[in-house]
Amino acid sequence: MSNESYEDLAELATGDYDLAERQALRRVAGLSTELEDVTEVEYRQLRLERVVLVGVWTTGTATDAENSLQELKLLAETAGSQVLEGLIQRRQRPDPATYIGSGKATELRDIVVATGADTVICDGELTPGQLRQLEDIVKVKVIDRTALILDIFAQHAKSREGKAQVELAQLSYLLPRLRGWGGNLSRQVGGRAAGGVGIGGRGPGETKIELDRRRIRERMAKLRRQIGGMSVARETMRARRARREVPAVAIAGYTNAGKSSLLNRITGAGVLVEDALFATLDPTVRQARTPDGRLFTIADTVGFVRHLPHQLVEAFRSTLEEVGEADLILHVVDGSHPDPESQIAAVREVLSDIEGVRDIPEIIVINKADAVDPVVLTRLTMRERRSVVVSARTGAGIDEVLALIERDLPRLDHHVHLLVPYDRGDLIARAHQEGEVLSVDHTGDGTVLRARVPAGLYHELERTAKPVETV
Template structure:
């Protein structure tokens, strides 16, 4: 399965612990989370962005042992954090015996290299972590191909030499008479790796295009039979699969984990009047979903773009539910589905605090409160789907 290269040696362990900060064999890698926040506040935010990053790390099998947040308007172009904070981060990494630093943002290759040199630990960004989570959850050949395509698109511009073995400049005068400035063995190897990655990307894109064509043929058959389609979408872990099971009687795997569903699942359902329609469970979204994933999962996301109705499932128990709605709608806009008819389902009302639920119902008066776990509100949701499809 793809993905091991993203966290590199921090995942492998050394069998000794201590020394280089990596976890012993059999133990999860230890990580420090890193984030920035605007200097003008953020105290009023209902949820800490690093909480979600920690959930992503936990899903990926990483043990979070520390956090560091700096208040600054924009990242330092060289080291992401300010110089003083980098020194403080190095001390925290040593104190917590961490072998990994995860930044809640996108890092340039230069920022990664400079941070690794300063703190003595492997450094990855939010995108790398999300890609690694996807890689571990990909089960079907289609899902694995899409995840690998996203990984390679991320990796290609970040290839760089390591140490003198991959020195990119041939120094001195070589046997053939060439002087300083010619390509050394490192640059030749990098070019070879780039060519290999480009060939693999081309092959994977061809596979994804074939998948898209196959899905398009299936959708065309449904249109001929005049069967409307409803696409379940929403933030990851909002309860889409559980709602699919409740509406259709299916037994799709349900897990309390981020990105448990990567491969679309199509089931048939019926309105209270008996009208059939298809209900498709799709991959969940997340704040700052990597563009590489949006591009690679184009064939899967087409199920949302081509749907007659988008059933947007919201976790009403999440403290940042409104921010999640905004994030999902941003992705829908990016893939060309923002203008589709949308029906909001406020899920998990059985565990949502009354105050939060009241605020959501005020903000989204047309939303339907439901609980996929208990069945509360499901008949109201069926009726709302029927009304939306009738329109």
């Protein structure tokens, strides 16, 4: 068996193992020893079990607000929660003190008691003051949408770079919200209590909260250095592909739209596929070929979501650069979603912050065609002229996607008709791998090659081979 076959089997086995491992451990509801009064603990841990969802509807229609809360429900369940109740309040703007107003906060407290919930999740990003005051009223943990998404990322990150990116995002979110209960973090410490700094650290010293903030900032600086070092390897790989002039395709889209399934259909990569939000965090780059045999790389990237925390966008910037360096973007959309247009808008909003993306051609891939409403499908295809309908589950439409990739990738401008010496078979192999071979004839003097090739290979062939016309 060839090395390529062993590598393919290894990748497939890894994907199957990831999926089996993900399904092997599941959180069991009802086994918590959660304190009834959250003020009894000094540090809170994000243990989501039985939750009540709360949203504030400020703009759009009631359907938009319900869809947003449905998405929050999926996020909570992905984090391992059991959703007990969901509430929406119509307001012009969130209450600056408690997010939903003191009266509604009291009503929320009654619902928490009646349902036996241990956590409230708000469909928005709360300020530190809103978080503290709402928690003081409901007497259970209060988590906002940002903290929930960060928790999911922390559960799913596997690579060293992914874990570092998630930790940096979590610390960035935590820093302005760091606080203690009562006076615990306001006490002043010195000497050994200040971290054992000895001389110069005794006396009144810094408060415990100041000490924790300083340590968080130091850890964040270290993580930024580590991520910067790890991104060098990614940049090196991109530069190597650029030198070989292998065109690049990036798969982008909303979370759980079917990006990894599409990658598997196109390349047979065996990447983890799971019906869960943010199942893919670490970018996967694979090779594939167009119908005419041209080689290209295709990258699966992290999924997006409405109101994606800016901490995550900043932390994953090096990963998102895979999209910015691509020659073509496949924007995957879940056609079976109640509001696919809003998903497209959310993805484009994030992509617009990545340098160079606006100039890259985009193809809308409407996935899950086997479950899409025909009315929605017609509306989408009329709105998005550069679109194709596929089903990554059944394989329908994949040939059309490959044909569009072949059409939209940068063309190979250099046509060659040369006699290549037999001792330079490596150039023939590169022509097959990097270019489009039209014909190969073996003669007594060497191999006659007719092909379209990238500039780098063209110059190498010119130095080594002879034009056929002069032979």
